Amino acid sequence: xxxxxxxxxxxxxxxxxxxxxxxxxxxxxxxxxxxxxxxxxxxxxxxxxxxxxxxxxxxxxxxxxxxxxxxxxxxxxxxxxxxxxxxxxxxxxxxxxxxxxxxxxxxxxxxxxxxxxxxxxxxxxxxxxxxxxxxxxxxxxxxxxxxxxxxxxxxxxxxxxxxxxxxxxxxxxxxxxxxxxxxxxxxxxxxxxxxxxxxxxxxxxxxxxxxxxxxxxxxxxxxxxxxxxxxxxxxxxxxxxxxxxxxxxxxx
Amino acid sequence: xxxxxxxxxxxxxxxxxxxxxxxxxxxxxxxxxxxxxxxxxxxxxxxxxxxxxxxxxxxxxxxxxxxxxxxxxxxxxxxxxxxxxxxxxxxxxxxxxxxxxxxxxxxxxxxxxxxxxxxxxxxxxxxxxxxxxxxxxxxxxxxxxxxxxxxxxxxxxxxxxxxxxxxxxxxxxxxxxxxxxxxxxxxxxxxxxxxxxxxxxxxxxxxxxxxxxxxxxxxxxxxxxxxxxxxxxxxxxxxxxxxxxxxxxxxxxxxxxxxxxxxxxxxxxxxxxxxxxxxxxxxxxxxxxxxxxxxxxxxxxxxxxxxxxxxxxxxxxxxxxxxxxxxxxxxxxxxxxxxxxxxxxxxxxxxxxxxxxxxxxxxxxxxxxxxxxxxxxxxxxxxxxxxxxxxxxxx
Numbered sequence: 276x277x278x279x280x281x282x283x284x285x286x287x288x289x290x291x292x293x294x295x296x297x298x299x300x301x302x303x304x305x306x307x308x309x310x311x312x313x314x315x316x317x318x319x320x321x322x323x324x325x326x327x328x329x330x331x332x333x334x335x336x337x338x339x340x341x342x343x344x345x346x347x348x349x350x351x352x353x354x355x356x357x358x359x360x361x362x363x364x365x366x367x368x369x370x371x372x373x374x375x376x377x378x379x380x381x382x383x384x385x386x387x388x389x390x391x392x393x394x395x396x397x398x399x400x401x402x403x404x405x406x407x408x409x410x411x412x413x414x415x416x417x418x419x420x421x422x423x424x425x426x427x428x429x430x431x432x433x434x435x436x437x438x439x440x441x442x443x444x445x446x447x448x449x450x451x452x453x454x455x456x457x458x459x460x461x462x463x464x465x466x467x468x469x470x471x472x473x474x475x476x477x478x479x480x481x482x483x484x485x486x487x488x489x490x491x492x493x494x495x496x497x498x499x500x501x502x503x504x505x506x507x508x509x510x511x512x513x514x515x516x517x518x519x520x521x522x523x524x525x526x527x
Numbered sequence: 528x529x530x531x532x533x534x535x536x537x538x539x540x541x542x543x544x545x546x547x548x549x550x551x552x553x554x555x556x557x558x559x560x561x562x563x564x565x566x567x568x569x570x571x572x573x574x575x576x577x578x579x580x581x582x583x584x585x586x587x588x589x590x591x592x593x594x595x596x597x598x599x600x601x602x603x604x605x606x607x608x609x610x611x612x613x614x615x616x617x618x619x620x621x622x623x624x625x626x627x628x629x630x631x632x633x634x635x636x637x638x639x640x641x642x643x644x645x646x647x648x649x650x651x652x653x654x655x656x657x658x659x660x661x662x663x664x665x666x667x668x669x670x671x672x673x674x675x676x677x678x679x680x681x682x683x684x685x686x687x688x689x690x691x692x693x694x695x696x697x698x699x700x701x702x703x704x705x706x707x708x709x710x711x712x713x714x715x716x717x718x719x720x721x722x723x724x725x726x727x728x729x730x731x732x733x734x735x736x737x738x739x740x741x742x743x744x745x746x747x748x749x750x751x752x753x754x755x756x757x758x759x760x761x762x763x764x765x766x767x768x769x770x771x772x773x774x775x776x777x778x779x780x781x782x783x784x785x786x787x788x789x790x791x792x793x794x795x796x797x798x799x800x801x802x803x804x805x806x807x808x809x810x811x812x813x814x815x816x817x818x819x820x821x822x823x824x825x826x827x828x829x830x831x832x833x834x835x836x837x838x839x840x841x842x843x844x845x846x847x848x849x850x851x852x853x854x855x856x857x858x859x860x861x862x863x864x865x866x867x868x869x870x871x872x873x874x875x876x877x878x879x880x881x882x883x884x885x886x887x888x889x890x891x892x893x894x895x896x897x898x899x900x901x902x903x904x905x906x907x908x909x910x911x912x913x914x915x916x917x918x919x920x921x922x
Contacts, residue, residue: 334858340887351714359887360921363574364611370714372749372773379574379611383674383682383691389776392805392853400776436775437749461803516662518711523675523719523744524665 307415307429312408313452314445317474318488319347319404323515324478327357327508328402332395335500341394343367343402348515350404353525367393369403370520372437377526384526389439395503396468396495400439402505405454407431407445410438418449421456425449440468451486458496466496476509574611580604580697580892580917586636586910589902590825595637599909600644602633609652609699620657622669626650626699652728653702663711670702670727675742675753676769677781680811680847680867681839683793684767684783686738686757687723690839694865694878695894697917701728717744732836736760749773755785763787777801791817797847806852818843820871823903842905844870859884867906874900874907890919 305313323346330341342358350372356365364379367387376391377384389400407413411431419428426446433441442464446456451474459468470493474486488507495501518524582603586595608627614620628648634640655669674691676682681689692700704725711717719742726735740757755767765787772780777800784794797811819827819834819841827834827841834841848866855862863880876898883891894915900907 332858337858339858339884360574361884361888361890361919363921364572370746373746373751373771378696383676383693385679386677386771386779386781386799388773388779388799388801388807390801390803390805391807395858398805437773439776467803516711517714517717518663518665518709520714521709521711521717523709523717523742524711526674 307413308408310427310447310452311411311413311429311431311445314447314454315405315408316480317451317453317486318472319352320349320406321347321478321512323348323513324510325513325515326510328354329506329508330394330397330503331506332397332503333501334395339394345402346515346519347404348520350406351520352403353520354402366525367399367402368520368522368525369399370522374399375522384522389437396493396501397503397505398439401491401493403439407443407454410434411443413445416444419446421446424455426455453486468496469494476507478510478512570615572611572613572615574609575922576607576609576611577920578605578607578609578697578917579919580915582913582915584910584913587898587902587908588636589908590823591828591902591908592637595634595639597909598634598637598639600632601635604631605629618659620655620659620667622653622655622657623651624653624702626652650728651702652699665709666707667709668704668706670704670725672700672702673705673721674700676783677771677779678769678783678795678797678811678813679809679849679865680795680797680813680845682769682783683785683795683813684753684755684769686740686755686759686765686767686785687721688729689837694876694896695915696880697892697894697915697919701730703727703729715746718742719744736762738762763789763791774798793817804852805854806850809847809849809851811847813840813845813847815840815843815845818871824872824905824908825903827905840869840905842869842871846870857883869900869905872900872904874898874904876906888920888922890921892917892919 325346328343328345332339340359341356341362343354344357346353352369354367356362366377368375374387374389375384376387387399389398389403391399393399393402411433414430415427416430417428419426427449429445429447431443431445440459441462442460444458445454447453448455453474455472457470458466460466470491472488473490475489476487477484478487487510490507491505493503584599584601586592586599586601606629609624611624613622626649630646631643633643651670653671655667655671657665657667659665673687674682674685676684679693682691683689687703692698703723704727706722706724708720709717721740721742723738736759738757738759740755742753742755744753745751750772752770753768757767758764765785767785769783770781774780778798780798782796784792786792793815795811795813797809799807799809801807815838817835819832820843821827824841826832846868850864852862854860861882865878866875868875876896879895881893885891897912898907898910902908
């Protein structure tokens, strides 16, 4: 005698299991590079995005503040300092891994490296759009829970010497595929900076709203009293022409 | 006293405009900055800077400046008000940089010994109007300090003014008059046609003659290069060039120079390295083929020598070392050390700049500049040392 209730129950159980599997955080069949590329998108790498960046650097009892207007397209970035008044109008231009700093009126634009300090523990490379997917070889070293968020933990090793950091330990939120924690190491293996990232901003991508970077807290590991907080305003997405990144036009 | 009535009127109008913008910013609260200084959210931007500084110079008695014929004062006190105003509309851009300057000077040495002088001046150091014919095609005319190139010592590829003002970042470089057409053809390539139509505020040691240039710029991944073909009316044609290479996140290399149709050339190459603490060390070598290697520098100038009066340096070989450290000792303190050596006569110039960010508006700075070398050498012929101390307040 057939037992239709058993068949229906087994089918229901199978569907439930499939549904639960689909709801799990582990990304289905994505390569390390695809996961990193998705995490990169949440930190820039768009056709055109503009935002305001407020930076607070704390070293012991000393604090410094800075506000920047940021334009980014792909991995190119132009910033204009809005505050403090003594730095107003200063410009950072980063185009295809070439970086320039320009202070209005006083002198000519000077080439700078990604490693040069912006403010506190933040270097100029920290405000650039990340391109970890192409700049680093990723090795999944395990899974950890950070602040109740299940994460994939990657060891990133630089593929060339133009990156800001030689080695990064990177925690990626399994559900949202965004990097929420990072530790940065020198060539000698010494940890010298760590960072926590938040993604309260949302941007439309491929028909849905995706999380976008809203805050980075950078802590110096060598001098533990050094903390730098970068707060990103709501981004505005719009195409940016080539001329917006032209050094001659930006410094005239 | 020096007076420039039209400039004064323009200065006052500009000041009024800045005052209106400041009032508007104050009334809109803390978020107003994003409306009033922004490339993205608002059309108007401004910068107001007040400078107060004093300079003490100790002159070198020399044949080049016998009895202080160059009129270099030993004591100087200066107050400057600098306004930078810009209006950015979708197709039109207007800019003006009016300046008000009050200077007191005193002479202890030479023909003006025991004299004092007070001078006030109002002028437009830079101004301009730009029109955007297309999103990537911009035409402009105005007065500006047009600078380019990666070098720290000077910019030998620049046919208009190779002096880049890096010996003293607190003294403003003069603006010259230019008409320009800039076409950004892609993210990699752009071209500029430039006509220098007037010397503007630059003091030349010769009669001014217009200069025309075409500039092609290339930006690749971790590298950039430019070629500048220029011609001065009744003067030489020359090919300038500069380029740079990003070796790593910390190391950069650069090259800059020119060669003219008479075969004279200038070449500069150098590089920089940034340490993990953020401090940067740069070094450069510069060679000038049109050099004057006579024993005494005084004989390198007319009527004794016909060396180009536009030259920044008159001997042949030079070296530069520069160290820059933000957050030196204290997070608010920046240090720049700059050494220039003349490799032919052994003279040298050393510059130390300390800059302290007192608060968001105020900076204190000091610049010590001293030379070594006999009075017959190039860098030792004018003064032994100078010290500058000052403050800057910005809004």
